[in-house]
Amino acid sequence: MAKAFKSTRRGISGSLEPGEVRLLGNLFRDIISMLEPETAASSDPLAAMVGMDTEAVAPSDSAVRRLLPDGVRANDDEALEFRRLTERSLREQKISALRSSALLLEGNPVVLNPGQARLMAQALNDVRLVLADRLGIETEDDAEKLHEVGDSSDVEDVESYLALVYNFVTWLQESLVQALLTAGRQKR
Amino acid sequence: MTVGFATDTGTKEEVKSEEGTALDQPWIVLVWNDPVNLMSYVSFVFQDYFGYSEAKARRLMLEVHEQGRSAVASGNREKVEQDTVAMHSYGLWATFEKAGSE
Secondary structure: EEEEEEOOOOOOOEEHHHHHHHHHHHHHHHHHHHHOOOOOOOOOOOHHHHHOOOOOOOOOOHHHHHHHHOOOOOOOHHHHHHHHHHHHHHHHHHHHHHHHHHHHHOOOOOEEEEHHHHHHHHHHHHHHHHHHHOOOOOOOOHHHHHHOOHHHHHEEEEHHHHHHHHHHHHHHHHHHHHHHHHHHHOOO | OOOOOOOOOOOOOOOOOOOOOOOOOOOEEEEEEOOEHHHHHHHHHHHHHHHHHHHHHHHHHHHHHHOEEEEEEEOHHHOOOHHHHHHHHHOOOOOOOOOOOO
């Protein structure tokens, strides 16, 4: 069983079982492949260099759309223009956080400085957003119901397995964020 | 938003407000509630990215949670665009708009 992250003198430290490291690594890699651009890079090298993608459109997969949401509401044209200016670099930033996190998890125990812990918290959050989309969590009541799936004896099908994974990642992220908040208080 | 296992720290609310008026800060960043992001994480993001105090970050987080959204920052258009993408990089759901546009 994983040990919750804690703020220690050496950094933010936690410990995971090999199976948990494999599971999280697979989830991070799945999301990286979802985030790799669907279309070939824009043919304009200057645009690509500054992170623009003149071909970008709102993602068709609802989970990807939650990772890369519209930055302007109730105005599709402005939302699309903003997406074309910013989405490529956002994808790259997320992919880089997910890659770093997969590597950082290989340590045993996992010891993170604040910057690494922030990347890990972002990566775990992206995992939760994607799992929540697959589980159809749309309201706080939906989220509440999932808490009932507590351990592997509750797993009956794919959905309850995903719920179990979601609850595990939630627990891990909460402990990481609490450690980050504690480390922040100690710094002041 | 949702709650993790840890209990709340019950820090005191701060009184002063450092926001400018809508006149000199014509654009705002709104963060929207969603059922997935942890309340602790949203507070952390507001402290980490905007440099807000724990009390201010918590107040804004509760506003998102209870009112469905909160204007968390303001500035010129370039700044709020940057802030919006930053919120997306943390996985928060944010949009920007002209202050007072509704």
